[in-house]
Amino acid sequence: MKSKESVFLPLVGLYQATCCSETKYLGRDDLLLMILDKGSIISGCLTKSSAPSAPIMWCRKNFKSTLKRGEPIVILVNAGNANAFTGKEGQVACQRKADTLSNLFNCNHSNIFFASTGVIGEKLQVQKIINKLPILKKSLVNNNFSSAAASILTTDTKTKICSTQFMINNHVVTISGFAKGSGMIFPNMATMLAFVFTDYSIDGKTLTALTKKAVDNSFNKISVDGDTSTSDTVFVSSTRRVKIKKNKKDSNSFNDMFYQKLLAVMVNLAKSIVLDGEGSRKFIEIEVKKAKDKKSAREIAFSIANSLLVKTAMAGADPNWGRIVMAIGKTEKIFNMEKLKIFIQNQLLTKNGSVVKNINEGKLKKELEKKYVKIIVDLDSGKYGFTAWTSDLTEQYIKINADYRS
Secondary structure, X not given: OEEEEOOOOOOOOEEEEEEOOOOOOOOOOOEXXXXXXXXXXXXXXXXXXXXXXXXXXXXXXXXXXXXXXXXOEEEEEEEEEOOOOOHHHHHHHHHHHHHXXXXXXXXXXXXXXXXXXXXXXXXXXXXXXXXHHHHHHHOOEXXXXXXXXXXXXXXXXXXXXXXXXXXXXXXXXXXEEEEEEOOOOOOOOOOEEEEEEEEEOOOHHHHHHHHHHHHHOOHHHEEOOOOOOOOOEEEEEEEEEEOOOOOHHHHHHHHHHHHHHHHHHHXXXXXXXXXXXXXXXXXXXXXXXXXXXXXXXXXXXXXXHOOHHHHHHHXXXXXXXXXXXXXXXXXXXXXXOOOOEEEEOOEXXXXXXXXXXXXXHHHHHHHOOOOEEEEEEEOOOOOEEEEEEEEOOOHHHHHHHHOOOO
8 A cells, every 4th residue: 555764654552652761861852662552462583692781681581481462562662871781780670670660551571571772881770761651651642653763763863764554355454663773783683673563463473483584684684884782672563453364375375465564664674774874875785696505695795795995995986896806705605706797886897707898987986976886796606695785984983983972
C-alpha cells in the first residue's frame, strides 16, 4: 500500500513517552519509555561484543526467559550514558529500574527490556531515571513517535524513521521503526539502537528467526568506522492485533511477505545510519561479486569498507583504485589477480592484472564528487557475493570524536 520515510505510523497497543532525565543532556529529552499491551511478543539481536553493557546483559538473560503473555512488555531507553563497564553497580542500576517498572506496570521482570547509548564507563545516575518513571507512565500516548526517535539520539544529526503498510489476505499490516546511530558503527551490529514494531500476528519463534535474518541482511551490512559497540540493540516487537486465518501453506507465504517488508524497513534504517555517519558526506556501496565462498565475499567487502585509506580517498574524490587492491590483499584471501576487475562509478579500472589504459580521471573525479558512490569488485572465482554499505571519512569525524565526552 505505502511506505513512508521519516513517518512513524502508529499501531494499536503501542505507547510511548519521553522526558529529560537530567543525567547527561539539559534541555532535551533523553529518556524513552515504550509499552506494548498484553499479548504482545518481542524478539531481538544484541551486540556480540565481549564487553557488553549492563542493559545488554539484562536483555540476554531475558531473551532466554519465558515472556509472560498476559502482561505488558516494557522497554526503557536512555541516551547519553551507555551503562557499560560499570561493574556490579551497572547491573544493580538495571535491577532497580526493573523493580520500579514492575510495580508501575504490574509485570514480571522477564517482560522488561533495556537499551542504552552514550559514554562508556561513567556511572549511571539511576535514581534520577527512577524518579522520572511515574511521570513517564502518566505521559504515555499512542502517537508522536517522532519525539521517541529524537530522544535516543547522541551524535546523530537527524532522526531515522521508516514505516510501511501492506495487504496480507485482505488485512492491512503495519511495520514501523526508528533507529539511532552515527559513530562506532560496525556489525555485529553497531553503536546503534533500532526499534521496529508490527501488528502482524506471528509466533515468537518465527519472529525471532525472521528478525535475525533481516538484521543479517541490513544492519550487519553497514560500517562507518569499523568499531563495534558495547550496546548494539535491535528489538522487533508485535502487538499481534492483525490476526489472519491461515493454514500451514498460507502461513509460510504470509510470513515471506511479512519478511520482505520487514527487511525493507530495516534496510532503510540501516542506510539512514550510514548517511548520518559522523562527519560523513558520502554513502558508499561496495559490492563484491563472484567470490569462491560467502565468507570471503563478506571479509573483502568489509576490508574495503573499513579501510581508512579507501574512505579518505572517497572523501577527496580520488579514484585511487590501488587502495582497493590493498584492502583486498590484506584479507589474505587467495584470488587470481589476472581475473580481478574493479569498477568505481561503473568505470572499469583494472583487468588482466593491471590498470586499464586511457582512464579519464578528470571525469571519474567529477563522478566521485556525488553523494552516492558505487565500488564493484569482481573476483571471477566463484558464485558468491556480498554488499557492504559505508561512508567516507572526513576531518569532521576526528573533530566530533576528539571531543565526544564534553
